[in-house]
Amino acid sequence: DAGVTQSPTHLIKTRGQHVTLRCSPIxxxxxxxWYQQVLGQGPQFIFQYYEKEERxxxxxxxxxxxxxxxxxxxELNVNxxxxxxxxxxxxxxSKPPEDEKLFFGSGTQLSVL
Amino acid sequence: xxxxxxLDSHVSVSEGTPVLLRCNYSSSYSPSLFxxxxxxxxxxxxxxxxxxxxxxxxxINGFEAEFKKSETSFxxxxxxxxxxxxAEYFCVVDRYNFNxxxxxxxxxxxxxx
Numbered sequence: 001d002a003g004v005t006q007s008p009t010h011l012i013k014t015r016g017q018h019v020t021l022r023c024s025p026i027x028x029x030x031x032x033x034w035y036q037q038v039l040g041q042g043p044q045f046i047f048q049y050y051e052k053e054e055r056x057x058x059x060x061x062x063x064x065x066x067x068x069x070x071x072x073x074x075e076l077n078v079n080x081x082x083x084x085x086x087x088x089x090x091x092x093x094s095k096p097p098e099d100e101k102l103f104f105g106s107g108t109q110l111s112v113l
Numbered sequence: 114x115x116x117x118x119x120l121d122s123h124v125s126v127s128e129g130t131p132v133l134l135r136c137n138y139s140s141s142y143s144p145s146l147f148x149x150x151x152x153x154x155x156x157x158x159x160x161x162x163x164x165x166x167x168x169x170x171x172x173i174n175g176f177e178a179e180f181k182k183s184e185t186s187f188x189x190x191x192x193x194x195x196x197x198x199x200a201e202y203f204c205v206v207d208r209y210n211f212n213x214x215x216x217x218x219x220x221x222x223x224x225x226x
Binding site: 033035103 | 145149154156158159162203207214216219
C-alpha cells in the first residue's frame with residue numbers, strides 16, 4: 001500500500017505570495033493532520049481534519065487554512081507568505097478516533113525568499 | 114505550557130554501546146506517549162507507542178521505552194547502538210488523546226564507529 005504522499009516535494013516562493021500544499025492519506029485513513037517543522041525544531045501542529053470537518057487548530061495565524069475533500073485528501077493553504085513560513089510542512093494520516101498512530105509523509109520543503 | 118521536554122539536544126555514543134534518550138512530559142491526564150525517528154530527508158517513523166497496558170514498551174529496531182508516572186518520564190533506550198540508528202528522535206505526547214500531537218524539540222543521535 002502507498003504511504004502518505006505529499007506534493008510538491010520542494011517549493012520556492014517570494015514574500016506576499018500564496019501557496020497550496022497537497023496531501024493524500026493512506027488508503028482507509030479518514031483523518032489528515034498538518035504540521036510545520038522549522039529547521040532545528042520539532043514539528044508543530046497546524047490543523048487536523050476528520051471526515052471533512054476541522055477537529056483541531058494549532059496556534060497559527062488566519063493566513064493558514066486547510067480543507068479536506070470527499071476522497072480524504074487535503075490541501076494546506078498559506079496566504080501572504082512571510083520569510084518565517086519557510087519550513088518543512090508535514091502531512092500525517094490516521095484512523096481516528098480509535099487509532100492514535102500518525103503516519104507521516106516526507107513533507108514539502110517551502111522556502112520563502 | 115511545555116508538554117514535552119527532551120533533556121538532550123545531542124547525544125553521541127559509540128557503536129555497540131547503550132543508548133539513552135531522555136524525555137519528560139507534563140499532562141493533567143493520562144497521556145498517550147510516542148517516540149518517532151526522523152532520518153535525513155525522510156519522513157517521521159513511529160518507533161513505539163505507550164498505552165496504559167504496560168509501562169515497558171517495546172518498539173522497532175530494538176528500541177524500548179519505560180513510562181514512569183512518578184517521574185513523568187518516558188525515556189528511550191537501546192542496549193546496543195548501530196550506525197543506522199543515527200537520526201533525530203522526537204518524544205511526542207497526545208495530551209488530550211485527540212491525535213493532536215505535541216512534539217519535543219528533538220534529540221540528534223550520533224553513532225561513532
